[in-house]
Amino acid sequence: MDVLLMVSVIAIYMVVTIYLGYFGFRLTKNSEDYLVAGRKMNSAIMALSYGAAFISTSAIIGFGGVAGLFGFSLLWLSFLNIFIGIFIAYAIIGKRVRRIGSALGALTFPELLGKLYDSRFLQVFSGMIIFLFMPLYAGVVLIGAARFVEVSLSIDYKIALLFLSTIIALYVVYGGLIAVIYTDAFQGAIMLLSMIFLLISTYALFGGIIQAHEALTSYNSLAIEMFESKIPGHLGWTVFPALGSPAWWVLVSTIILGVGIGVLAQPQLVVRLMTVKSDRDLDKAVPVGAFFIFIMVGTSFIVGSLSNAYFIETTGEPSVSIAEGNVDRIIPSFINAVMPKWFTAIFMVTLLAAAMSTLSSQFHTIGSALGRDVFQTILRDSERTIKITRIAISIGILFSIVLAYILPPGVIARGTAIFFALCASSFLPAYLGGLYWRRATRQGAILSVIFGFAASLIYLAFIHAKEAKELGISKLIFGKEVLASFPWTVIDPLVIVLPASTVIFVLVSLFTCRKVKEAKAYTEAQIKVRKSKEGSKCKQE
Numbered sequence: 001m002d003v004l005l006m007v008s009v010i011a012i013y014m015v016v017t018i019y020l021g022y023f024g025f026r027l028t029k030n031s032e033d034y035l036v037a038g039r040k041m042n043s044a045i046m047a048l049s050y051g052a053a054f055i056s057t058s059a060i061i062g063f064g065g066v067a068g069l070f071g072f073s074l075l076w077l078s079f080l081n082i083f084i085g086i087f088i089a090y091a092i093i094g095k096r097v098r099r100i101g102s103a104l105g106a107l108t109f110p111e112l113l114g115k116l117y118d119s120r121f122l123q124v125f126s127g128m129i130i131f132l133f134m135p136l137y138a139g140v141v142l143i144g145a146a147r148f149v150e151v152s153l154s155i156d157y158k159i160a161l162l163f164l165s166t167i168i169a170l171y172v173v174y175g176g177l178i179a180v181i182y183t184d185a186f187q188g189a190i191m192l193l194s195m196i197f198l199l200i201s202t203y204a205l206f207g208g209i210i211q212a213h214e215a216l217t218s219y220n221s222l223a224i225e226m227f228e229s230k231i232p233g234h235l236g237w238t239v240f241p242a243l244g245s246p247a248w249w250v251l252v253s254t255i256i257l258g259v260g261i262g263v264l265a266q267p268q269l270v271v272r273l274m275t276v277k278s279d280r281d282l283d284k285a286v287p288v289g290a291f292f293i294f295i296m297v298g299t300s301f302i303v304g305s306l307s308n309a310y311f312i313e314t315t316g317e318p319s320v321s322i323a324e325g326n327v328d329r330i331i332p333s334f335i336n337a338v339m340p341k342w343f344t345a346i347f348m349v350t351l352l353a354a355a356m357s358t359l360s361s362q363f364h365t366i367g368s369a370l371g372r373d374v375f376q377t378i379l380r381d382s383e384r385t386i387k388i389t390r391i392a393i394s395i396g397i398l399f400s401i402v403l404a405y406i407l408p409p410g411v412i413a414r415g416t417a418i419f420f421a422l423c424a425s426s427f428l429p430a431y432l433g434g435l436y437w438r439r440a441t442r443q444g445a446i447l448s449v450i451f452g453f454a455a456s457l458i459y460l461a462f463i464h465a466k467e468a469k470e471l472g473i474s475k476l477i478f479g480k481e482v483l484a485s486f487p488w489t490v491i492d493p494l495v496i497v498l499p500a501s502t503v504i505f506v507l508v509s510l511f512t513c514r515k516v517k518e519a520k521a522y523t524e525a526q527i528k529v530r531k532s533k534e535g536s537k538c539k540q541e
Helices: 001-029 033-038 043-054 057-104 110-118 119-153 157-206 209-219 220-227 244-267 269-275 279-315 327-338 340-381 385-406 412-436 440-464 466-471 473-480 494-510 534-540
Strands: none
Touching: 001 110, 001 157, 001 340, 033 534, 057 110, 057 244, 057 269, 057 279, 057 327, 057 340, 057 412, 110 119, 110 340, 110 412, 110 440, 119 157, 119 269, 119 327, 119 340, 119 385, 119 412, 119 440, 157 209, 157 279, 157 327, 157 340, 157 385, 209 279, 244 412, 244 494, 269 340, 269 412, 279 327, 327 340, 327 412, 327 473, 327 534, 340 385, 412 440, 440 466, 440 473, 466 473
16 A cells, blocks of 8 residues: 555645634533534534444444355345434434433433433433443444554554544544534544445446346355355355344344344434534434435445445455455455555545444543433542543543454454443333323333343343353353354344333333323423322322
């Protein structure tokens, strides 16, 4: 690679990023600016920031690599990302989140839950879940970027990891959410242009869309033979896995549903919905966000799938073999093999942008969860919000770096899916119930969140084979690697735990007093608290 070109591209990127971080720092005057960007962000900038925070190296490198295993079936995840993650999140849920969040004065996702149900415990407990487990998601995003830098520049993985973390820490700690959103939007624009070029170039490599798909289809029999023992039910890169097979359950429950539904309860994305001025801004953001997700996710999955056809034709081996069994190396290997050297430099910056945009949002969310939702709520100290949050962000960054050093290879997509499913199982019933159901109660929300969180961890430790075998807890206690048999060992916890936590939320709410706060007027100045006759009676008792 041309070192001068690489240094020049990275230098320009870093200068702009640092300037935007400084710009955000100058605009940050109070805790509302630091935590929700003053609630006055432009719709297009918010949409790019939301998309950039959503799409990270875990999507491009991790899930793009998984597409090298499962093929075009992953495009169903693209559909859910757009339909649920953009249309429903913006046009339906987002409007209510913006109105109620503004009326209640909520600055974080746990604070929104806490104020909806008038529960300090719910805010603190939710904040602890985010602080303790979001570093897993942040760690795998760091891994994705560091792996590409390692492959492209042939430098030590640990050095790449430390370099990325240091740059992100500088503008997140000091600039707050304004700096995060502006840098995210800039990074999102780079990602969008780069992925459009990659998609066009990949199809051109095969002579067109039809020729590329036909080439990959011709190797389906090879995929069946290769994955027959490792991924039972695999029917080829252009065919959906056999219904009910291990391959089908992993693809549908963990990847498609786990991430496709889990996006609704992602704390760092929910906060974005509270940063715009009006419902109209959210409507304007829908087409921008949908196009961004379509290009980013669709390109990753298409390129990851088609990499098999290229490597089989040129080397006789599928992409997973070229990557030496580590799916996280499939996309970097393909880029370095077929793209011009100048694009490799651009793509490295694209991955830096993808990683930094998501990580900045994650670190900001981790810090605000510990700083505002845990420490500040317990200590009742509202005077030092920014200072406490900055310290908490630094702690979260160190936690994420440690995980990135110790996590095993090929963990990017799995780590992302685990966190998405954990958030959905823990938060989604209470979150949506508090926004839309008048009978929702504090007791129902608390029990639902506790059950969803605890049940997800138990399922991962004792039933879901991938995690249970690696953790070794079940083996240590019961002498068995897992306590269940197929298909439970390959069904994602979300498929079992989310319905159960929803039932608990509904039943407990029906038999307890109504305590949910509702911002009826949807204005910053007026908050209405609805109290039913049953609620008043319960209070008297």
